Amino acid sequence: MNKLCAVLVAVIAVSAIGVASAEIPKDVRIGYIFDSDWAEGVEGRVLAQMAIAEFNEYLDTIGADWTFSVSYEDAKSQGSIAVEKIQTFNSIGVDLLLGVAYSSHVQSAIRYIDANDLLVISHGSQAASLEIDDSVFRLVPSDSNQAPAINKMLSDAGIEALITVVRGDAWGDGLVGSVVDGFNGTKVETGFRYNPEATEFSAEVSLLDADIGKLIDEYGADKVGVLYVGSDEFLPMIQSMKLYENIPNVRWFSSNIQAQKNYFVDDPTASKFAADTQFTVTRSITTADNHIKDAIDAKYMDMYNATISTYGYAAYDSVWLLGTTILQTQSVDTNTLTDAIPHVAFRMLGSSGSLELTEYGDLATANYEIWQISDGAWMRLGAEN
Numbered sequence: 001m002n003k004l005c006a007v008l009v010a011v012i013a014v015s016a017i018g019v020a021s022a023e024i025p026k027d028v029r030i031g032y033i034f035d036s037d038w039a040e041g042v043e044g045r046v047l048a049q050m051a052i053a054e055f056n057e058y059l060d061t062i063g064a065d066w067t068f069s070v071s072y073e074d075a076k077s078q079g080s081i082a083v084e085k086i087q088t089f090n091s092i093g094v095d096l097l098l099g100v101a102y103s104s105h106v107q108s109a110i111r112y113i114d115a116n117d118l119l120v121i122s123h124g125s126q127a128a129s130l131e132i133d134d135s136v137f138r139l140v141p142s143d144s145n146q147a148p149a150i151n152k153m154l155s156d157a158g159i160e161a162l163i164t165v166v167r168g169d170a171w172g173d174g175l176v177g178s179v180v181d182g183f184n185g186t187k188v189e190t191g192f193r194y195n196p197e198a199t200e201f202s203a204e205v206s207l208l209d210a211d212i213g214k215l216i217d218e219y220g221a222d223k224v225g226v227l228y229v230g231s232d233e234f235l236p237m238i239q240s241m242k243l244y245e246n247i248p249n250v251r252w253f254s255s256n257i258q259a260q261k262n263y264f265v266d267d268p269t270a271s272k273f274a275a276d277t278q279f280t281v282t283r284s285i286t287t288a289d290n291h292i293k294d295a296i297d298a299k300y301m302d303m304y305n306a307t308i309s310t311y312g313y314a315a316y317d318s319v320w321l322l323g324t325t326i327l328q329t330q331s332v333d334t335n336t337l338t339d340a341i342p343h344v345a346f347r348m349l350g351s352s353g354s355l356e357l358t359e360y361g362d363l364a365t366a367n368y369e370i371w372q373i374s375d376g377a378w379m380r381l382g383a384e385n
Contacts, residue, residue, distance in 0.1 A: 023331045030070040030322070031089035033099040035077045038232055039261075041101055044123050044156065044315035047070060047308065048098060050296070052318035057095050060325075068323065070098075070179070071368040071369045077231075079108040079169075090116050098318050099297060101311065104169035104196070106136055119334040121322055121341075123314035127171040128178060135338045137345075139314035139321070139352065141284060141366035142353070143171070146255060147178035149282045149368035150227070156370075157251055157280065159225035160185040161215045164236075165208065165232035168193045176229050189215070191226065194233075201237045209244040216246060224250040226277075228258070236261050248276035252374035259283035259371055260378050274373035280381070284310050285367045294349040310352070317350035324348060 032048055035041035048070070056067045058351070071094070075082035082105035089097060095117065100106055101124025106113075111118055113135060120136040128144040154162065162185055166172045173193075180188050191211055192204040208226075215224045228234060234254075242245045252273075258264075259281045264274045273279065296316060300308050308316075322337070325344045329336050330333075345355040358362040372383040 008370050024066045025327065025332065027069050028066055028332055029094045030068055030324065031085070031094040031097045032072045033075050033097065033105075034072060035084050035101060036074045037077050038101070038106060040251050040309050040311040041077075041099075041123065041307060043256050043312045044099060046304075047296075047300070047316040048123075048313045048319055050299070051316045052385070055226065055319055055323045062325070068319070076101065077101075077107060077364070079105045081304075082361070083109045083112065086112060086118070090118060091376070095257070096119075096322065096332070096337075097118060098322070099123065099315070100136075101125060103130055103171035103174070106168040107131055110134060110136065117334050119322075119337055123318055124311045125171070127174045129170055129174045131362065132356075133360065135334065137321075137341055137357065137361040139318055139350075139355070139363050140310060141364070142360070142362045143175045143178065143255075145366035146284065146368060147175060147182055147284060149173075149370075150179050151184065152252070153226055153253060153280060153282060153370055154179075154227070155184055157225065157253070158223060159251065159253075160223040161187045161189075161219045161225070163189045163191040163208070163211060163215060163224070163226050165226060165228045166189045166193050167196050167228070167233070169196050172196075172229045172285075177226065179227060179229075181301045186219075187215070194230075196231075196233070198233065199236060201240045204246065205237065205240045205247070209241075211248045212246040212250055216249065221249045222251075224253045226250060228254045229254060232261075233259055234258065234261075235267065235270060239272050241273065242269050246268055248273065250277065252277035252279045254281045255280070256282050256284040256368070260307075260309070263275040264373050266377060271373070271376060275376075276370060280370060280372045282368045283371045283380075285369055288350060290351075290353065292349060296351050313351040317355060320350060321345055321348060321355060358383075 005168040052068050073085040086109050097120045099272045100120050103125040106125045123140045125138045126143045128142050131142050164176050165175045191208045263270045323342050325337050327342045342357050345357045348355045358364050
């Protein structure tokens, strides 16, 4: 057994060492749904693959008579495809699902998931609207915790007039709505709400620049802020903004999805945009330093020369949480596992730190830091719990 696997085994207490149960088939099949056009989606798949290999090695070490096997399917950031993949997995008897990172995909599939007794552990869904009693567990904190942190960030920056640019899905609409509800400034305007599948934004950006200009005339540039809530489509959007006058003259803010994105360092246009706008974001901190995190950080850096995002840690931990719960219950019945997961998670340490869940099955730890691009690199400004 390698050093990393030994480290992980040390923190998990199981009662079934060397015991095979008739309830657990020799091949426990998992369906993993990822999104190839989202950087953290690809990263999550890689971390899940790493965790599955290590967990299977652990099962061999303790003499268990079963292993995980996994099939990967790409939803391509489209809710209809995600639902189709979930239905396909169910049709072939695979009812243990990981990945499913987008809140809009979970929302689209939730009735099907519950009606068919499927179990989902998501490594990316954050929408507050999904704080519901279901069989979907989310190893990231709900955005009901992030909205106050964003509002504190805006308040500290002295923003009185806010204009929003939002990805039009369950997550984007939900987070922006919560921020707007708690905003302490004077005015909020909708810049534009866009289709998540859009790739061209020139018309919307032109109107946004005009709207920002009006707010500058009314409040002054230092009192106007733009809140962007979206994913990797921000980069082509920024490319469309570079010729406009008002857009770079006000502060821009965003959520933890944009935290530490490499394109703000590597892409010249995005880097200039970040510098001009003092681009500032919240960053969720769910990873306390521990030996599990240290071990996979070192392994991932050695393999890919890169650091791991919050979502990558969550993808890795989802495998170990599912596997440990199967060992503890000696069952792959989804209803049994759904009942047991909160109890196992409460006593479990993962790469994200404590895996304790809320009553709705979301990661309970929810702390945020404030980060900004400075001199071409991400810099931590402060923390907001």
